[in-house]
Amino acid sequence: xxxxxxxxxxxxxxxxxxxxxxxxxxxxxxxxxxxxxxxxxxxxxxxxxxxxxxxxxxxxxxxxxxxxxxxxxxxxxxxxxxxxxxxxxxxxxxxxxxxxxxxxxxxxxxxxxxxxxxxxxxxxxxxxxxxxxxxxxxxxxxxxxxxxxxxxxxxxxxxxxxxxxxxxxxxxxxxxxxxxxxxxxxxxxxxxxxxxxxxxxxxxxxxxxxxxxxxxxxxxxxxxxxxxxxxxxxxxxxxxxxxxxx
Amino acid sequence: xxxxxxxxxxxxxxxxxxxxxxxxxxxxxxxxxxxxxxxxxxxxxxxxxxxxxxxxxxxxxxxxxxxxxxxxxxxxxxxxxxxxxxxxxxxxxxxxxxxxxxxxxxxxxxxxxxxxxxxxxxxxxxxxxxxxxxxxxxxxxxxxxxxxxxxxxxxxxxxxxxxxxxxxxxxxxxxxxxxxxxxxxxxxxxxxxxxxxxxxxxxxxxxxxxxxxxxxxxxxxxxxxxxxxxxxxxxxxxxxxxxxxx
DNA sequence: CGTCCCCTTGAATGAAGTCAATACGCGTGG
DNA sequence: CCACGCGTATTGACTTCATTCAAGGGGACG
Numbered sequence: 001x002x003x004x005x006x007x008x009x010x011x012x013x014x015x016x017x018x019x020x021x022x023x024x025x026x027x028x029x030x031x032x033x034x035x036x037x038x039x040x041x042x043x044x045x046x047x048x049x050x051x052x053x054x055x056x057x058x059x060x061x062x063x064x065x066x067x068x069x070x071x072x073x074x075x076x077x078x079x080x081x082x083x084x085x086x087x088x089x090x091x092x093x094x095x096x097x098x099x100x101x102x103x104x105x106x107x108x109x110x111x112x113x114x115x116x117x118x119x120x121x122x123x124x125x126x127x128x129x130x131x132x133x134x135x136x137x138x139x140x141x142x143x144x145x146x147x148x149x150x151x152x153x154x155x156x157x158x159x160x161x162x163x164x165x166x167x168x169x170x171x172x173x174x175x176x177x178x179x180x181x182x183x184x185x186x187x188x189x190x191x192x193x194x195x196x197x198x199x200x201x202x203x204x205x206x207x208x209x210x211x212x213x214x215x216x217x218x219x220x221x222x223x224x225x226x227x228x229x230x231x232x233x234x235x236x237x238x239x240x241x242x243x244x245x246x
Numbered sequence: 247x248x249x250x251x252x253x254x255x256x257x258x259x260x261x262x263x264x265x266x267x268x269x270x271x272x273x274x275x276x277x278x279x280x281x282x283x284x285x286x287x288x289x290x291x292x293x294x295x296x297x298x299x300x301x302x303x304x305x306x307x308x309x310x311x312x313x314x315x316x317x318x319x320x321x322x323x324x325x326x327x328x329x330x331x332x333x334x335x336x337x338x339x340x341x342x343x344x345x346x347x348x349x350x351x352x353x354x355x356x357x358x359x360x361x362x363x364x365x366x367x368x369x370x371x372x373x374x375x376x377x378x379x380x381x382x383x384x385x386x387x388x389x390x391x392x393x394x395x396x397x398x399x400x401x402x403x404x405x406x407x408x409x410x411x412x413x414x415x416x417x418x419x420x421x422x423x424x425x426x427x428x429x430x431x432x433x434x435x436x437x438x439x440x441x442x443x444x445x446x447x448x449x450x451x452x453x454x455x456x457x458x459x460x461x462x463x464x465x466x467x468x469x470x471x472x473x474x475x476x477x478x479x480x481x482x483x484x485x486x487x488x489x490x491x492x
Numbered sequence: 493c494g495t496c497c498c499c500t501t502g503a504a505t506g507a508a509g510t511c512a513a514t515a516c517g518c519g520t521g522g
Numbered sequence: 523c524c525a526c527g528c529g530t531a532t533t534g535a536c537t538t539c540a541t542t543c544a545a546g547g548g549g550a551c552g
Contacts, residue, residue: 043477046487062387065473070387082379084372089487092380092478126330129375133328134338136382141308141316143389144434148540179498188390193540195500227311231289232338241292241335394508425530439508441532498548505542515532522525 002027002052002104004078004166009124011165013239022118026052026111029104034058034097041081041095047088049105051081056101057177061185062093071186073136074098074159078166083111083125099177127238134232143188146227149197151187153226156207160216161230176214201225248273248298248350250324250412255370257411259485268364272298275350280304280343287327287341293334295351297327302347303423307431308339317432319382320344320405324412329357329371345423373484380478389434392473395443397433399472402453406462407476422460447471 002023009015009023029052034040040051040058058075072093075081081095086108115122135158142151156176163174178186184194201207206222208215216222248269255261255269275298280286286297286304304321318339321327327341332354361368381404388397402422409420424432430440447453452468454461462468 060383062383064387064391066391068391070390072383072386082376084376087369087373087484087488088376088480089482089484090477092480093383123333127333130328130330130334133379133382136379136386137306137308137318137339139386140318140382140389141310143386144316145310145312145314180500181498190541191499192501192542196540199500231336234334234338236335238333238335242333426532427530436509437531438510438533442508445532493552495550495552497550500547501545503543505540507538507540509539510537511535513533516530518528518530520526520528522523 002054002078004054004168005052005080008078008166009121009128011235011237012124012127013120013237013242015120015124019118019121019124022114022121026106026114027054027104029106029110032103032105034101034103036097036099038097038101039094040097040101040103041091043091043094045091047082047085047091049107050083050085050111051075051095052104052106053077053079053081054102054104057098057175058095058101059098059182059186060093060095069185070188071182073132073139074186076159076162076166077168079132080125080128083129098182123239123242127234131232131234134234138232148187148189148193149200150226151189152183152194152197153201153206153222154228155183155187156214156216157219157223157226157228157230158233160214160219161233161235165233165235172217172219173213173215175212176209177212248300248324250300250414251298251326254324254412255367255374257481257483258370258373259366259483259488261366261370265364265367265370268360268367272352272356272360273300273350275352275356278349278351280347280349282343282345284343284347285340286343286347286349287337289337289340291337293328293331293337295353296329296331296357297321297341298350298352299323299325299327300348300350303344303421304341304347305344305428305432306339306341315431316434317428319378319385320432322405322408322412323414325378326371326374329375344428369485369488373480377478377480380480384478394433394435394439395446396472397435398429398440398443399447399452399468400474401429401433402460402462403465403469403472403474403476404479406460406465407479407481411479411481418463418465419459419461421458422455423458 006020006023053075055077060072061069063069142154146154160169160174163169168174180194181191184191198209206218208217252266252269299321301323306318307315309315388400392400406420409415414420426440427437430437444455452464454463
């Protein structure tokens with residue numbers, strides 16, 4: 001079921017019952033399972049579906065000629081992979097599962113049927129697209145201007161907030177199913193640096209992290225350390241001012 | 247006139263005469279002029295227009311609490327600033343002019359009229375949106391995995407290619423109206439580092455750069471130095487495979 | 493029991509940042 | 523016309539943060 005997505009879009013606007021049902025129908029699309037590290041889309045592929053992530057984590061990444069890899073973004077349950085990708089002839093990067101992953105493969109026709117008949121959902125998906133772009137810009141900012149500890153702290157603040165709005169946190173804990181190497185690939189650091197930063201954050205009593213579970217012991221402190229401002233996630237019911245038009 | 251945008255969209259698909267006329271009408275929107283360094287949108291503003299850049303360069307940027315600034319993306323003539331931004335309640339970053347800038351302020355109603363009546367233009371604008379997102383991911387990759395010389399070389403390759411596809415290059419030269427400090431803000435480096443990298447690229451006979459004009463003396467060499475693969479710009483007539491559906 | 497992956501730690505190295513001084517080009521106003 | 527100021531570019535010396543290299547430890551699993 002697409003409950004994660006529906007819950008997330010609720011941060012943008014109030015969806016009607018019909019809207020909710022229409023979105024639910026997306027997860028009636030062909031489901032596909034991937035194992036950890038399995039490729040979901042490969043650079044050069046022609047995109048044929050919009051992947052709706054129902055369960056598990058995945059990432060976009062690019063391998064460079066010099067052997068380095070950058071994880072450019074993360075997918076968590078409730079995320080959609082590029083509304084309207086099939087407009088592009090081929091993928092310019094790859095997508096891989098980080099954990100076991102379940103996706104619904106939404107076809108072009110199913111998607112178009114949805115947006116033609118549900119203008120409010122269309123708006124909500126636009127919002128989702130704009131937020132994804134905003135997250136990507138924030139990652140650019142992190143890599144450009146934040147030091148190692150700030151980057152990782154920021155990443156953790158973002159992940160916790162994103163998971164919280166799809167109901168995947170428990171108290172001050174959330175899953176974090178990434179190895180230190182993968183955290184490094186996402187934050188432009190080496191495994192060794194990630195490890196040292198994590199030690200520091202633990203010593204400062206900001207976080208605990210073990211067995212792929214993150215506990216945020218001092219969210220305010222972590223936010224301060226990260227210079228984290230959640231405004232870029234646009235979770236404050238952005239859509240309300242558009243209600244009159246719907 | 248919106249000739250730059252029209253020319254760019256031509257890399258995606260063949261537009262009909264009616265499509266072209268409809269896009270041209272966008273530049274009949276309220277025009278606005280900005281001077282160098284003037285703010286075009288401010289963090290916290292409610293977006294009310296889609297800015298279509300007709301002339302001059304601008305940038306998105308974010309100021310961090312520690313006083314650092316990251317330029318997250320560049321706008322050159324023919325670029326659109328966030329199709330459908332008015333869905334967001336407020337801007338999470340600012341946009342400033344780098345040079346003197348002319349924009350057309352496209353209102354929500356004018357924009358909606360365009361996409362309702364011109365499905366092929368709608369597709370082309372989706373393509374533009376997806377390419378912008380792709381560029382943002384490439385910047386993330388650059389900042390995460392490329393060293394100083396590679397970042398700046400990559401930036402130059404990208405800028406030249408983008409300008410070329412809107413007709414703003416002359417031979418192997420193009421405008422580059424950014425100070426070394428601004429190049430640094432875009433590439434996550436200090437002015438001093440930018441200066442040293444530029445010396446190196448000049449000594450290697452890859453580029454010349456003076457008076458805000460970039461000359462690429464050895465594009466292949468520069469691409470190699472940058473690990474530049476233009477696939478992420480999707481300029482190879484991506485739209486052709488969709489022709490049957492239009 | 494051995495292997496593989498992941499995490500941890502120390503020491504040496506290196507890329508980019510910081511600090512600081514100087515030079516250059518250009519427009520303004522005396 | 524020249525002096526001045528301002529923004530921009532350049533250069534050298536020093537520092538620092540993160541990387542690299544290398545080694546070892548722990549846990550899961552066949």
